[in-house]
Amino acid sequence: MANMPAPSIPNLLTLRGSRGGSGTRGRIRGRGGAQSSATTAPTPSHDTIIQGTDTDAAISRMSAVDLGYLDDPYARFFIQAPAVGAAVRRLPIINREGQERQIVSLGAGTDTRVFRLFQRGNQHKLIYHEVDFPTVTDKKHHVVRSTAAMSTVLPKPEAIAETHTWRDETLPGGSQYWCHGLDLRDLSKPDATPLSGLRTDIPTLLISECCLCYLEVADASKVMKHFTDRVPHLSVVLYEPIHPHDPFGRQMVSNLAARHIRMPTLEDYADISKQEARLRDAGFDTAHSLTIERIWEDWVSPEEKERVDGLEGLDEVEEWNLLAGHYSVSWGWREINLDGWRIGPG
Template sequence: MLPPRPPSNGSTSKHGMIHPDDAIRQTDDDASSSRASAISLGYLSDPFSPLLYKPSLQPGQPSSSSRKPPLINIGTHHRTIGIDTLVNQFLQNDRSVKKQVVSLGAGSDTRFWRLMSQPVPPNISKYVEIDFPHLTSPKAHRISRSKKLHSVLPPSSTSSFSTPYKISQGGTRLDSAHYTLLPLDLRPSPSQSIHQLLDEHLLPLLEPTLPTLFLAECLFPYMPPGDSQSIISWFGERFDRCVGVVYEMSGLDDSFGRVMKRNLASRNLSIPGSDPFSTPQSQAQRFLDPSLGKGVFEKSGVKTLWQVREEVIDPQELQRISKIEILDEIEELKLVLEHYVIAWGIKGDDMQSIGL
């Protein structure tokens, strides 16, 4: 089980003790530093990453912004292309219809800015990013301090504010016409279920009649499986046209997985949400589980990152990145990539063509 809900005022208690959720929050630094490494070497292009991600400096440890091994850089590249492909398919599906995107555990993600800076931005009605207040607070600050970031936020015609955004809840929340950064712990409490939590805090920001996509990148493994399934069922119940995209590790019952679990345990991390979804097929099936009730999806699919490499990424792109760093151990790369999957669920007749 995950530890109790954290307070909303930071990462340490009033006595200065390290908060038990800090290990989970550190996973955002892991992902963001890997992305920063891939960007710095030319695997990916993202001018917004250095504006939203500042490496954490811990005494006695090297900077997390240091260059990562080729295996990590390539995996980050493949993960990005696979997820971007699904998101772009969703947004380009009947561009005349407004869309909604919810990114769960968004951390320092830059996807909203990358999308809205395109020559023809997608028709997004609302983009919501959710994370711990400890992580939304510095992000809200960086957005407000950077003209390049907040200039992407169009002003609301009904807003009385001089800026295109409003910061509230002690600097942890940012609202604009099409983008909201929402500080929210997605775990249930004794007095409030996940469905009630999302109904109260997230649903008022969205329009149930619009096509909606939710992203969960390396979030569900750190939650009890019942909680992650509750989140999936909530989206399936509330939106008739819905796409869910999940990225996480899989197949951890072998030697590779045991090593990964030991490494996580050394950092006070456990992944209780991974055990019931130990194969790629089970990751796809989670969207079709009858226990989801009215929230069950109609169609699902899954690919490992190795399949993304072999079947989705353009061969010319693979040739380009092969020149960035020398990688002799293709079998080792395959082993690593086969332990990460992108799964998706589809609901709605006009969503059925989406998939990798």
């Protein structure tokens, strides 16, 4: 994927390697997806279940590393027990040039992109924010403080008193990392306090990798509005399942329901045209959306395809295509002139 001609994106590459008898039909793996394992234990709260989707993501990330899809020395620190799982590979989202930049990752969970970005060193000042529930950010703080390899990247991960937010403002070149422990729905309120340390004067990329899909549609829109209202130079990338109405999609939804997981936005943004319209409605002048299937076919270089295929081989081409056709990456940006003023409509 390093040779991709387009910006690197999160994707389902490692599902290409799924082998064995169970197949993948209707199963969303690794991002809170459906696995048909209903439990008889007492049902935890929906928020707790949603937080558990990050455990799926962490296991998937580890599996991707183990299989050679992803080079991520940090993934293993977030795995508490030996785990077997199929995989999802994520890659850094953007390249940076010449000036200060900011990334805000909603529902970042145990994502390790930030460590890889800062480990590589940035020529440019990067302000990186992650947001997740307090239980998730507290755990991340603990793992970072107690893991030498991560403390090297974030040497001063200091908590902000009486909050579940922690940050390191001592990174090379003036870069900063902020990890905000809060319920995103708090940002959907009209009087919401902006994230501490959020810059509103620099180019900012808002990311949601399978996070906003767990919010009610109105809340998800208001969370995006929280940022579009405050940050003029804003772009966005959303990674979400789509097509809940065809047989594979119906199975996906039913598998999620078996785990007491709902994705309220799935109905409203059921295909790539609706995802694009959603971004335009949110005020992004340019909006695009593609399925992972399409991105794999059109954006991934032949060399990278060959490399990935060589890792495990691919037994289930049809299932891969079905699954990859049920995930979308949508992205948009606002037109800004050199003075930082919007030149697009709205």
